[in-house]
Amino acid sequence: MKKKLAVLLAGAMVMASLVGCGGGDAAPAETSAPAEEAPAADEAPAADEAPAAEEEAPAADEAPAADGGTISVGFAQVGHESDWRAANTQNYQDAFSEANGYELSFVDADNDNAVQLEAVRNFIQQEMDYICIAPIETAGWDTVLQEAQDAGIPVLIVDRSVDADPSLYTTQLGCDMVAEGETAGNWLAEYLDGAEAKILVIEGSVGASATLGRTEGFNNIAAQHSEWEILDSQSGDFTQAGGQEVMESFIKSYSDFNVVVCQNDNEAYGAMDAMDAAGITYGVDGDVIIISFDATHDGLQYTLDGKINCNVECNPLQAEFAADVIQKLEKGEAVDAQTIVKDEAFVAPGITSQYAVTMTQEVLDGRAY
Numbered sequence: 001m002k003k004k005l006a007v008l009l010a011g012a013m014v015m016a017s018l019v020g021c022g023g024g025d026a027a028p029a030e031t032s033a034p035a036e037e038a039p040a041a042d043e044a045p046a047a048d049e050a051p052a053a054e055e056e057a058p059a060a061d062e063a064p065a066a067d068g069g070t071i072s073v074g075f076a077q078v079g080h081e082s083d084w085r086a087a088n089t090q091n092y093q094d095a096f097s098e099a100n101g102y103e104l105s106f107v108d109a110d111n112d113n114a115v116q117l118e119a120v121r122n123f124i125q126q127e128m129d130y131i132c133i134a135p136i137e138t139a140g141w142d143t144v145l146q147e148a149q150d151a152g153i154p155v156l157i158v159d160r161s162v163d164a165d166p167s168l169y170t171t172q173l174g175c176d177m178v179a180e181g182e183t184a185g186n187w188l189a190e191y192l193d194g195a196e197a198k199i200l201v202i203e204g205s206v207g208a209s210a211t212l213g214r215t216e217g218f219n220n221i222a223a224q225h226s227e228w229e230i231l232d233s234q235s236g237d238f239t240q241a242g243g244q245e246v247m248e249s250f251i252k253s254y255s256d257f258n259v260v261v262c263q264n265d266n267e268a269y270g271a272m273d274a275m276d277a278a279g280i281t282y283g284v285d286g287d288v289i290i291i292s293f294d295a296t297h298d299g300l301q302y303t304l305d306g307k308i309n310c311n312v313e314c315n316p317l318q319a320e321f322a323a324d325v326i327q328k329l330e331k332g333e334a335v336d337a338q339t340i341v342k343d344e345a346f347v348a349p350g351i352t353s354q355y356a357v358t359m360t361q362e363v364l365d366g367r368a369y
């Protein structure tokens with residue numbers, strides 16, 4: 001009960017600070033991952049804080065945890081579709097550990113919207129202190145976000161974004177997917193230098209903000225190049241199997257393509273398998289340019305090996321941002337309505353670019369995931 005009251009007050013402050021700077025259009029904070037700010041035990045809310053006045057003493061089993069500081073967090077994760085997702089999940093489990101003062105309830109929604117919505121409703125029932133949602137799709141969130149708000153539980157929208165009234169959730173944090181798509185397009189224009197392009201796109205999961213953003217960003221640049229033609233664009237669902245399946249169907253339908261844009265590394269691995277099977281060469285020494293997203297370790301190994309020409313990063317190590325928001329709310333401090341996680345891009349050896357870092361073994365060895 002103590003925590004709930006404190007959070008309610010903080011929530012009010014968040015709304016106040018948003019209204020103060022123009023009603024929620026606070027410029028998003030550009031930031032890179034904060035130093036590990038998860039609270040040391042002594043930073044968690046002091047157990048000796050006078051508990052808020054309560055109508056009745058909590059039943060024995062409702063007494064706050066012995067240390068008084070454990071913060072319960074429900075996390076409804078997209079699924080386990082990609083290496084990026086695995087790194088993101090591990091990062092949350094590491095950051096929201098018991099040692100850091102948290103009790104994490106984690107649900108892997110396996111890319112199923114109904115499962116994800118049910119997980120959030122269960123978190124509300126269980127009266128979590130906070131709920132984090134990495135939304136599979138942007139649509140369909142208003143009702144359950146209203147339910148969480150009515151229950152006084154702050155919601156953090158993480159990794160991806162939702163098509164919902166921003167006043168229904170406390171903050172959104174993640175990468176700028178449109179910018180990632182534009183980086184890919186700008187790099188391609190620089191690399192082609194006016195040459196023609198016949199482009200196939202293997203999109204991410206249908207309705208995901210990562211898919212919508214990367215597609216929009218890339219198309220913003222493609223629209224500037226009449227010498228480019230996007231032959232087709234299909235969803236590979238961010239998986240290797242999906243990437244292979246879509247690439248196999250593309251190979252059956254198109255014979256003159258010279259660029260394949262894969263909206264994540266796992267789709268790129270599947271596309272490479274399909275092109276290998278069809279005897280199609282790719283990469284810096286091949287006939288087909290591959291652009292990928294995520295810049296996971298294996299994706300950057302392929303980039304270092306010259307198999308992927310350009311790999312646009314989306315940093316999965318975002319849990320520290322979420323912990324930072326929760327710690328601020330615990331202290332009744334205002335939080336940013338949006339935090340954009342910075343990312344960069346990488347290109348194969350031999351390529352120099354104003355938009356990307358040229359891969360070397362040291363760059364690969366220095367990666368955190």
Ligand code: GZL
Nearest residue numbers: 081082084159210238264314
């Ligand atoms: C991007 C993230 C995407 C990754 C995929 O922030 O939502 O989802 O690009 C993952 O690997 O499936």
Ligand code: ZN
Nearest residue numbers: 194224225226
């Ligand atoms: Zn052009």
